[in-house]
Amino acid sequence: xxxxxxxxxxxxxxxxxxxxxxxxxxxxxxxxxxxxxxxxxxxxxxxxxxxxxxxxxxxxxxxxxxxxxxxxxxxxxxxxxxxxxxxxxxxxxxxxxxxxxxxxxxxxxxxxxxxxxxxxxxxxxxxxxxxxxxxxxxxxxxxxxxxx
Amino acid sequence: xxxxxxxxxxxxxxxxxxxxxxxxxxxxxxxxxxxxxxxxxxxxxxxxxxxxxxxxxxxxxxxxxxxxxxxxxxxxxxxxxxxxxx
Numbered sequence: 001x002x003x004x005x006x007x008x009x010x011x012x013x014x015x016x017x018x019x020x021x022x023x024x025x026x027x028x029x030x031x032x033x034x035x036x037x038x039x040x041x042x043x044x045x046x047x048x049x050x051x052x053x054x055x056x057x058x059x060x061x062x063x064x065x066x067x068x069x070x071x072x073x074x075x076x077x078x079x080x081x082x083x084x085x086x087x088x089x090x091x092x093x094x095x096x097x098x099x100x101x102x103x104x105x106x107x108x109x110x111x112x113x114x115x116x117x118x119x120x121x122x123x124x125x126x127x128x129x130x131x132x133x134x135x136x137x138x139x140x141x142x143x144x145x146x147x148x
Numbered sequence: 149x150x151x152x153x154x155x156x157x158x159x160x161x162x163x164x165x166x167x168x169x170x171x172x173x174x175x176x177x178x179x180x181x182x183x184x185x186x187x188x189x190x191x192x193x194x195x196x197x198x199x200x201x202x203x204x205x206x207x208x209x210x211x212x213x214x215x216x217x218x219x220x221x222x223x224x225x226x227x228x229x230x231x232x233x234x
Contacts, residue, residue: 006192007230014227025222030214032204033197082215093213101211102184105194 029078034097037105038114039085041129042121047077081127089120107140108147114140182209 029036036043044051054070061067085093096113103109118129118140131138139145177186187194198208203224205212 006195007228008233009230010228011231012229014229015224016227020223028217028221030204030212030217030221032201032211032213033194034211035213079215082213086213086215090213097211097213101209104185104187104189 026072027075027079029075029082031082034101034105035082035093038093038097038100038117039081041131042085042125042127043078043081045127045130046081047074050074050077084125085121088124089117092117092120108145111140111145111148180208182207184209 031039050070050073054067054074057067057070092113096110096117099110099113100106107114121127121129129140131140178184180186187198190198201211202208203221204217
């Protein structure tokens with residue numbers, strides 16, 4: 001029920017007690033929102049094929065049961081990249097996402113840790129942050145910005 | 149003529165009370181958000197992600213960069229109930 005509206009004047013929470021169908025448990029990404037936002041562009045470059053497969057599949061039919069296989073591939077690719085980031089660039093990643101958490105998860109406020117993270121990921125994992133459709137110099141490569 | 153220090157007393161009181169309530173409010177906000185400033189301008193995506201963070205870590209603003217989710221994650225999602233509107 002993706003179009004279900006949020007509850008207004010909520011009174012409580014309900015956890016469905018019926019057990020899940022057998023064989024429906026699959027590994028899920030364990031990263032929370034700030035690490036994912038920090039690694040978002042890298043996930044976009046690294047997992048481009050699987051992500052596009054999933055989006056095209058959803059385009060055909062928005063029923064959740066239709067795209068489970070492509071969804072599992074997307075999850076596996078993201079988990080693969082997170083494992084690689086943990087092995088190679090964990091400190092820079094942590095610094096960037098902790099900075100994001102202090103600034104309402106806005107990119108503009110955390111360019112310095114982002115620069116070190118981009119350099120580390122490019123040198124060790126050969127993944128570059130690319131903003132698709134950027135016309136002039138992309139914002140993360142500009143030297144003189146207001147907030148730096 | 150010497151400076152009328154009695155006139156500065158209410159000024160000091162007002163400043164002190166404003167400052168004290170401001171500091172108290174700041175400490176309250178950071179204690180709710182585990183030492184960070186509060187999130188603002190949240191849309192539905194952000195609210196859903198915040199709920200997912202709570203399901204993953206158990207705290208309101210905790211973050212983790214684990215590869216795979218803990219075992220309870222697949223079964224601890226909850227529907228929010230609302231009372232009947234007429």
